[in-house]
Amino acid sequence: MFYDCARNDHGLPFNPLKGLVVPRPIGWISTVGLDGRFNLAPFSFFNLVSERPPMVMFCPNGPHAEGGVKDTLRNVEVQGEFVVNLATYELREAVNASAAPLPRGADEFRHAGLTPRPSRLVRPPAVRESPVQLECRLHQVVRLPGEVGGVANHMVLGAVLGVAIGDELIQDGRVRIDRLRPISRLGYMDYAVTETVFTMERPTLAPLARPEAVAQD
Numbered sequence: 001m002f003y004d005c006a007r008n009d010h011g012l013p014f015n016p017l018k019g020l021v022v023p024r025p026i027g028w029i030s031t032v033g034l035d036g037r038f039n040l041a042p043f044s045f046f047n048l049v050s051e052r053p054p055m056v057m058f059c060p061n062g063p064h065a066e067g068g069v070k071d072t073l074r075n076v077e078v079q080g081e082f083v084v085n086l087a088t089y090e091l092r093e094a095v096n097a098s099a100a101p102l103p104r105g106a107d108e109f110r111h112a113g114l115t116p117r118p119s120r121l122v123r124p125p126a127v128r129e130s131p132v133q134l135e136c137r138l139h140q141v142v143r144l145p146g147e148v149g150g151v152a153n154h155m156v157l158g159a160v161l162g163v164a165i166g167d168e169l170i171q172d173g174r175v176r177i178d179r180l181r182p183i184s185r186l187g188y189m190d191y192a193v194t195e196t197v198f199t200m201e202r203p204t205l206a207p208l209a210r211p212e213a214v215a216q217d
């Protein structure tokens, strides 16, 4: 089948796109408002976009249940800082609970039974229960096409200033993915947990290949 995105003529009960671009890692973003209140919400339009320097992006799209932009975007725009907490299988219920449409300014840490822990380099707290946190400074907010409920989609780009990793995750100099058990979004109401891993070595450079022509990922 083929469908035209402008016409959305896939003929299926649900748009299949989010079931195809999978799995999407979940950035569990903590922020603080000007009033000092903490905020926490998951975003699966999220990824690491560069390594040197390390940069991440996430997309708060559409409106808050009470109208206007989501609290996370509002806080990031006024404070210029956020923390990405890693969403793990163990924390799956708390991740989901933190997406509840609570009244504006409500503290999702308390709602989801989580503990805020002071960050080292930024003001927003981290989720103590999460084993990995990326402390980030806002780089740029990009307004994207599209509008739902009078609110545009946005992409937030941030520079990662510091990374906190639970010591129990590191063994022989590498992250133990089997201990981390990160969860990610699939389509519909489905999630995945990373459990199966395989390894492939990169092809070696042909003698005449120019090093700058090698893709970086």
Ligand SMILES: Cc1cc2nc3c(=O)[nH]c(=O)nc-3n(C[C@H](O)[C@H](O)[C@H](O)COP(=O)(O)O)c2cc1C
Binding pocket: 026, 039, 040, 041, 042, 043, 044, 045, 046, 059, 060, 061, 062, 064, 069, 070, 071, 072, 073, 095, 096, 098, 099, 100, 101, 102, 185
């Ligand atoms: C796993 C998961 C992933 C989500 N990903 C996104 C996303 O990428 N963009 C978005 O705008 N909302 C996303 N949501 C919904 C937000 O988390 C939700 O609207 C939240 O209430 C926003 O909170 P805030 O107003 O405190 O920022 C997601 C929800 C869940 C459960």
